[in-house]
Amino acid sequence: MVxxxxxxxxTELIAAAxxxxxxxxxxxxxxxANSEGNLVAQxxxxxxxxxxxxxxxxxAYTSAAxxxxxxxxxxxxxxxxxxxxxxxxxxxxxxxxxGGYPLxxxxxxxxxxxxxxxxxxxxxxxxxxxxxRWNELTK
Numbered sequence: 001m002v003x004x005x006x007x008x009x010x011t012e013l014i015a016a017a018x019x020x021x022x023x024x025x026x027x028x029x030x031x032x033a034n035s036e037g038n039l040v041a042q043x044x045x046x047x048x049x050x051x052x053x054x055x056x057x058x059x060a061y062t063s064a065a066x067x068x069x070x071x072x073x074x075x076x077x078x079x080x081x082x083x084x085x086x087x088x089x090x091x092x093x094x095x096x097x098x099g100g101y102p103l104x105x106x107x108x109x110x111x112x113x114x115x116x117x118x119x120x121x122x123x124x125x126x127x128x129x130x131x132x133r134w135n136e137l138t139k
Contacts, residue, residue, distance in 0.1 A: 004034045005103060005111030009137060010041040013103075013113055016133035020126045021045060021117070028117035028126050031056040035109050037064030045117070052116035058093045059100030059114030059123075065090065067109055071098030071124060099123030103134045 010032035021028040027045035029052035034040055037060060044053060062070050073096040076083040087096045098120045103111040113134075115127040 003105060003108070003110050005032060005040055007041055009134075010111070012137065013130040013133050014041060014043045017113065017115060017126045017130035018043065018045060020129035021115075024118075024122060024125065026118040026122050026126075028115050028123070029053050029056040030126070030130065031060045031114045032103075032130070033057070033060035033064055033112045033114070035064055035111060037061035037112065040111065048117045055095065055116035056099070056114040059095045059116060059127075060112040061093050061100075061114070062095045063100040063102045063112035063114065064109065065094070067102055069098070069102065070095050070100035070114075071120070074098075099127050101127050101131050103131065105138050 013032055014030045017030045027047040029044045029048045031042040032040045059070050077086040077096045087094050100114040102109040113127050113130040115123045
């Protein structure tokens, strides 16, 4: 069985991501899920969009379900490409734009992080701060 991500670790990742969101002055919703995409922890910063609650959770879910960062799904899901329409599957939970990342330990995905609340580049920057913290914790 693959290890899962602990709540204590999830809150550390959220804190690192929130710090980056504060630095770029953009309130975000940050979600950490387990390897199956189920919620471990979620934090909505003051002023973050309500829609970002479900979007960030779905980004974390997508990273778990497809074992890939969500931004890597954009091009393959464009019209004419092999995954066209992907975002309409899985009860609409699949997100094909950036802000969701798998968290790996010893080559296995043990959790994911999803961030929403700004432009895609901002979502990615904030999520990557959480990934960087994960990498520090798992060295």
